[in-house]
Amino acid sequence: MAVENNFEYTEDSIKSLDWKEHIRLRPGMYIGKLGDGSAQDDGIYVLVKEVIDNCIDEHMMGYGKTIDVKITDHRVEVRDYGRGIPLGKVVDCVSKINTGGKYDSGAFQKSVGLNGVGTKAVNALSNYFKVQSFREGQTKVAEFKQGNIVNDNQVISSSGRNGTLIVFEPDETVFKNFHFIPEYLNDLIWNYVFLNAGLTINFNGQRFHSENGLKDLLERKTDVESLRYPIIHLKGNDIEVALTHCNQYGEEYYSFVNGQYTTQGGTHLAAFREAVVRTVRDFYKKDFDATDVRASIVGAIAVRVQEPVFESQTKTKLGSQNVGPDGPTMRTFINDFLKTELDNYLHRNSEVADALLKRILQSERERKEIAGIKKLANDRAKKANLHNKKLRDCRLHYNDKKGERTDETMIFITEGDSASGSITKSRDVQTQAVFSLRGKPLNCFNLTKKVVYENEEFNLLQHALNIEDGIEGLRYRKIIIATDADVDGMHIRLLLLTFFLQFFPELIKQGHVYILDTPLFRVRNKKETIYCYSEEEKRAAIEKLGNKPEITRFKGLGEISPEEFGKFIGDDIRLDPIILNKETKINSLLTFFMGKNSPERQEFIVENLRVEKDLVEELPIKELPDEEVTEKEEVPGELSV
Template sequence: MEVKYTEENIRSLDWREHIRMRPGMYIGKLGNGSAPDDGIYVLAKEILDNCIDEYLMGHGKKIEVNITEEKVIVRDYGRGIPLGKVVDCVAKINTGGKYDSKAFQKSVGLNGVGTKAVNALSSYFCVRSIRDGKEKCAEFQRGKLMSDPPVTPTEETNGTKITFIPDSQIFKNYRYIPEHLDGLLWNYAYLNAGLTILFNGQKYHSKRGLFDLLSKKTEVENHRYPIIHLQGTDIEIAMIHGNHYGEQYYTFVNGQYTTQGGTHLSAFREGLLKTVRDFYKKDFDAADVRQSIAAAISLRVQDPVFESQTKTKLGSITMAPKGTSIRVFVGDFLRKNLDNYLHKNKEVADRLLKRILQSERERKEMAGIRKLANQRAKKANLHNKKLRDCKVHLNDKRGDKRYETTVFITEGDSASGSITKARDIQTQAVFSLRGKPLNCYKLTKKIVYENEEFNLLQHALNIEETIEDLRYNNVVIATDADVDGMHIRLLILTFFLQFFPELVRNGHLYILQTPLFRVRNKKETIYCYNQTEKNKALSKLGKTSEITRFKGLGEISPNEFSHFIGDDMRLEPVIINNNTPVDHTLDYYMGKNTPQRQRFIIDNLKVEKDVAHV
């Protein structure tokens, strides 16, 4: 039957309805808080960005942030929203101070959209502005004004205070993870030297900006030379070469952490290569110059253009309004400042050259091994033997489904068989390991090519050269909840942290949580992930209910598995601690301290204490 298309089919949405119906247009993906780019963190960022913009304009040196698993409270000490426009600034699209370039220069916060999105996507939202001895408050529910009292006198210091609770109707089973917030707030501190952020009472403060960032994010004892720190108008760069694998970048635009890079990162990589070649008067291979580099790049751009509302990738080509291209601006800065630095610091220049020549030797030594390994990978018929692939991939570049793409790394035929039968073949793939992987701690990347399992895994993920072409947004380790399973999990983690740490830094690696118990009676079945959930299920279904203890993934039938890898899938993110370099972490878990590692495995298992209560 043909559906008629008439005037009655045309519908106009108000601003609240549009944001709530199409939240992805405003905050990217939704998520439950397990990934650092999930929507609940974008909501917090939108509010924080406005506070940072106040600081950049010279108003307020302190920001107070209090966050529980559900509620967010942010208080700055800037000028405060003009009292007559408080409601409009948080509830009227196309209203805000960022449209007046005289009041805000080179801002990243979008008072025109961001705060309104937070309002519309919160079950509770309260704005409070304090300005010159007066204050104005307003309360909202899902963007709808609920309370609008008149202006009242106050003795508090000027500023704005925002309180909001993300709407559980939009963000299912969400929670804020402190480690993700920690990284976010430290980045704000590094990019705004002199600013103090108090997060749940903890102080975040940096004196030397990006120098401090690299000092904290890298292994100081492995630095091949002292950190090079260069600063200019609208640009700041810090760089170091170490002994790690790959390239490690932290890029920012107007204080926004652009996790996917963009034109400023491309300009840095190109400018660095040209400057180094010109300085040493040698046509080095690009890979040799950039191997083992760690760099932080911050740019201030008026009216930046990002490739999405979440601002994770810079699309701007020019440094408006001057019209100078970002490529030329960054390249000229490096050619002048890095070249001068190397001329003035001969020892640093000599050490940098030594690192480049070492990378060149290693690359040439690896060439033959890589060629043979890649030939073996093709012969292994990857798509049939090890990898049960899905149809959509992250590097397809188009479509929202690509962000849902997931590969489960399993061990053993029974576990991989259950997941393979239960998965969504559009977005979920399965890679099967054979037995325990090799402990690759302290081994060179040569082992990745010589070990069939590792070589096939890097090919499956498509990360041999760079993670920019990663085929799956979520890389999920799925092992049994027993001693062997925990050991295998640590070995896989070691592989990624040793050779592909950027995969972890960018929030792609997870641990699959599967239920330990099934509690059921004749009417209902409840799956429980811990002892507390089991006790609640028994209280609800009765003490005589049947209890099944799952000891391995293979014991869970494909029909049951579909519940655990669907919309309610529980993933525990693997997060690199901001205060601990990767090498220290690897040494603790996979070094010679075997008793400590055994203690860690046993302490993190749920096996024995749970079995005792069954």
């Protein structure tokens, strides 16, 4: 039976959007996912990058050694001291798609931004956007709102140094409840100076500068005391490499193209991983297993290529097969470089060569020791996966080659059936999976990876995440620990974080692990319901609603109905990312929190012990209206590592 459709397809049905309307209607095409700033690749950081990238391109061409960056809660200011935008093209450069100076390969040989979209996207997605160019004693200012010009000043004289100033405030109707996380901004700025020798960035009053490039990057990203040998640092024309091995499990890489941090790797990283194995095999004249060579490696590679091709507008994965239009393949270029430079380095530094060999042989022994139990565990996991009651999977996955919304995929790790039941009933089955724990996981601190296969729960979890052979096949963009905000819940969080830090630290280092933040209180009257995530929010809600509203304290996730839970894991989900700071040493951290009878931990507990009387005295009861006062539980703040 035919379905009648009254829609008329005429000339009036065809619509053309102008540049700013299209960007605002489909922002994901230009800046990736929106997000609230809790993930390192959220849109607000892409906006910052697009502006700074232009300053970096000026620096690469030899103009301007300093960039000033100031970022507050909702405002970004970036000032470079390059040549400045030609004054007659100031408005066009930030408001006309496919307009810019980087199409002329003579002006920008190996630039990041080649598509003429970057600052236009920032402009269109900002509630306020200002561009000011200083050039040869003159200046011009233009101001915009959501891409619409509101102030186009005439050129006037100025004593300011040549360069460009960009100021913008992200549009809160697009980036809802957004906030900048300082650690993410610091990493962003550090990467710029690591990749650009001689560049200084003054960021919020702090000076960022690097003399040794990728060597400095690895020193910042690793615990130098745990390295098996000094960092190998190699530089050539349009390529720079740094690598070492440590004692952690897994592989850890940082890859860059033309100064762009390619968080998802690409052809250059694949070539690097392959070339390291090939060079090591040739040097030692032994056919090592590739996994043994790369186990526990920490590496960084930066290449500069002409006309790079990325797999998305946000440039997180390189797709170029060649170094340039007339250049060699990426694979040949990187392999030839390492074959010569790394081989020479190992011949000249016999102590490093010996230490590298010992690390490879150790990895080989460890792999063979668990080979038998690994096969049995994997067979059990395959059978369990057919009827895995612990995992309620979603339909889309992060490692899908081609698929929409894969960046939205997440898995909630919950405790008990009640909490997992509420999440399962309220989740988005397309992108949200649930893994249910049975009680408290094993404390795996100081245990070998053999325990991952011996412990059924850990084995099923690693199979659910698909990380047994590395995180390239990770099935979910976000791994979210969803436990109660009580002592037991905090303990489970620590046990899970111990598991990840011990055996899969790259999951945390690459920003995949989060804590779910759920409301502690519900304050409501007959007209309005407010969910509060802290005591401060509860007081504000009580003051707003007045007249003795009903107050409910959620003591566990299982007490929240599926209907309510859906509000807390949807568009307004609140997540606390687990971030490793530069000063964090994983082994020292785990020893303190999870070691047996740690004297330092005992001393810390004694010095910071707070009894019920202290907690109750801290609560300003007199500021609250009459209500039933129950025992005040200490509310954990933002969990960071």
